[in-house]
Amino acid sequence: MPIAAPPQSLSVVLLAGGRGQRMGGRDKGLMTWRGRPMIAWLHDQVRPLTDDLIISCNRNHEAYAPYADRLISDDSSDYPGPLAGIRAALQIARHPFLLVLPCDAPRVDRALLADLLALAGERPVMAQRDGHWEPLFAVIPVSLLPSLEQAWRDGQRSMQRWLQAHQPAALVCTPDDSRLSNINSAELLE
Ligand SMILES: Nc1nc2c(ncn2[C@@H]2O[C@H](COP(=O)(O)OP(=O)(O)OP(=O)(O)O)[C@@H](O)[C@H]2O)c(=O)[nH]1
Numbered sequence: 012m013p014i015a016a017p018p019q020s021l022s023v024v025l026l027a028g029g030r031g032q033r034m035g036g037r038d039k040g041l042m043t044w045r046g047r048p049m050i051a052w053l054h055d056q057v058r059p060l061t062d063d064l065i066i067s068c069n070r071n072h073e074a075y076a077p078y079a080d081r082l083i084s085d086d087s088s089d090y091p092g093p094l095a096g097i098r099a100a101l102q103i104a105r106h107p108f109l110l111v112l113p114c115d116a117p118r119v120d121r122a123l124l125a126d127l128l129a130l131a132g133e134r135p136v137m138a139q140r141d142g143h144w145e146p147l148f149a150v151i152p153v154s155l156l157p158s159l160e161q162a163w164r165d166g167q168r169s170m171q172r173w174l175q176a177h178q179p180a181a182l183v184c185t186p187d188d189s190r191l192s193n194i195n196s197a198e199l200l201e
């Protein structure tokens with residue numbers, strides 16, 4: 012069942028809570044790509060889709076605030092990984108579906124998001140490129156929160172392994188689809 016009226020059914024979390032180690036410890040979402048912070052590019056794409064735009068960040072809250080309706084932070088300070096941000100977002104999401112995107116993929120476009128959302132339903136959706144899952148480009152039914160809480164208690168910290176237990180639908184992208192490319196290092200920012 013595709014999502015008929017996105018703003019009424021969709022919450023969004025932009026994941027920006029990482030350590031940015033490969034970026035010299037800098038806060039990736041705020042780094043400039045083509046003249047603007049990476050988070051601004053993501054914000055442009057998702058803003059029309061939701062009235063519940065959540066950013067998961069662990070520092071620089073005042074800089075992220077203009078790009079979100081709500082900010083969340085991990086409940087531990089040791090960078091437990093992206094699944095922590097997804098869990099926190101599912102706990103507060105106001106709508107039945109949660110669109111997940113990483114802050115360091117500024118080439119995401121409206122067509123990619125439409126294709127992900129068109130597959131949304133009872134099963135989670137993940138992008139797939141060149142035979143590999145891209146777990147941080149996903150649509151998760153909020154009804155899966157109890158499953159995630161249980162998995163988290165059992166020590167699961169991998170988004171992909173958790174979602175694989177729920178027969179995810181794949182949005183198959185071509186190997187050269189640059190919309191899924193992450194910018195992990197300073198060289199790639201050039
Ligand atoms: N909330 C939260 N998000 C995270 C955490 N670690 C990574 N992320 C986010 O998950 C996405 C993918 O992570 P990475 O590309 O590895 O980013 P990173 O961890 O900041 O960078 P490295 O330290 O170089 O691995 C990015 O959007 C990060 O902001 C975390 O501990 N908590």
Ligand SMILES: [Mg+2]
Nearest residue numbers: 029030031032
């Ligand atoms: Mg990382």
